[in-house]
Amino acid sequence: MRQGKAARPVRTDDLIQGLAMEAGQSRAGRLSFELVLSLGIVAAIIGAFAIVLLLAGPRPGLPLLAQSWIFQFKVIAMVLLAGGAAWLVRDAARPGAPTRLGGALAPALLFLAANVVLDRSGYPLSGARALSVPVCVGTIVLASLPALMLMLASMRRGIPTRLGRAGFFAGLLAGTLGALAYTVACVNDGAAFVSVWYVAAILIVAGLGAVAGPRALAW
Amino acid sequence: MDSREVIWAQAMRAERQGDSAAYARFLTEFARSLRRVVRLRFRQLGLGDHETEDIVQEVLIAVHSRRGQWDEERPLLPWLNAIARYKTIDAMRRLRRDLSRRVDLSDEQWSSMFAASESDVETGAMDVEKLIAELPPRQQSTIRVVGIEGASHREAAERLGTSEGAVRVAFHRSLKKLMAIAQRRLEG
Known part of the structure; x- marks a missing residue:
């Protein structure tokens, strides 16, 4: 979307007069970026859950487990991370807004770290099954791909000006939503597993976003 | 603010x-x-x-x-x-x-550019000598004496044992011929 490349007036003064004639005509009932982003997040969550249930299915005994801390810990960690990532995505699509990386990610990271330190469950880092790590990382990444596309599409409604960074944050958010969905299928409990492998999968998606950003977000 | x-x-x-x-x-x-x-x-x-x-x-x-x-x-x-x-x-x-x-140039342009720069290194003198070699002997000597050594028409006539007018005509003809040969080489 490169506006005004064709038939540009030669003189800047003429251009300015032309633009000034359009004063007061800019707010023609467009959805705000924040609203589009919120709708995108909701759609991404639904899509991610659908993929996880399709690929892996809910873990056995989920209704009972849902009341346990080992399950709630995962959900709380991912919700905290998603909140911070959403904050970063919104600011990345606002020209001139500072990137507050620390403020956005500290709650989630501190929560994860505290749980790793306090975890007395003894669940192994390699997970409950032989293929736990690749299955977990792979499912989260797959569940995150539609979310990543939705996040990038939503960001186009804003004004991203550092596209690689903006794409990274879009991936961070998408990956976290994928990981949030994966909690209903994941049989691997333990803070260490979540802190390492969930975060690794999320970072893979963030990396994909950073690569896709410059092309997907150019305007 | x-x-x-x-x-x-x-x-x-x-x-x-x-x-x-x-x-x-x-x-x-x-x-x-x-x-x-x-x-x-x-x-x-x-x-x-x-x-x-x-x-x-x-x-x-x-x-x-x-x-x-x-x-x-x-x-x-x-x-x-x-x-x-x-x-x-x-x-x-x-x-x-x-x-x-x-x-940027096409591959062909790049390769021909290197070919050209190689002959540039030989300072073009070789090229002129090659062109002259294609002329008849009489015109060759005329163009060497007048065109390259820079002798006057009169000097050249004396050294080549001919008249000034003949040198003038031979020089003019050989120049024309050289141009034609050079043109042919550029095109071919």
């Missing part, structure tokens, strides 16, 4: 009320400071004023088409700067791509 921040933010709010004059004033001032920054940057890169004006216009259009998204609660200058920075870098990247495309 920066007075420009206040004045421009006011103009941007006035634009939303349909105040064309205030908006035009803001755009003109913004373009002026933009031009100053971009021109300075471009001079350092060896780019001209024509490209500067293109980018100024591109930034103006970008700001204009997204002006509805500026949040009045937030400072305007960082908003403008971020858009100007993005559009300037974008345009510079495009300029550089265009430039490299214009400079």
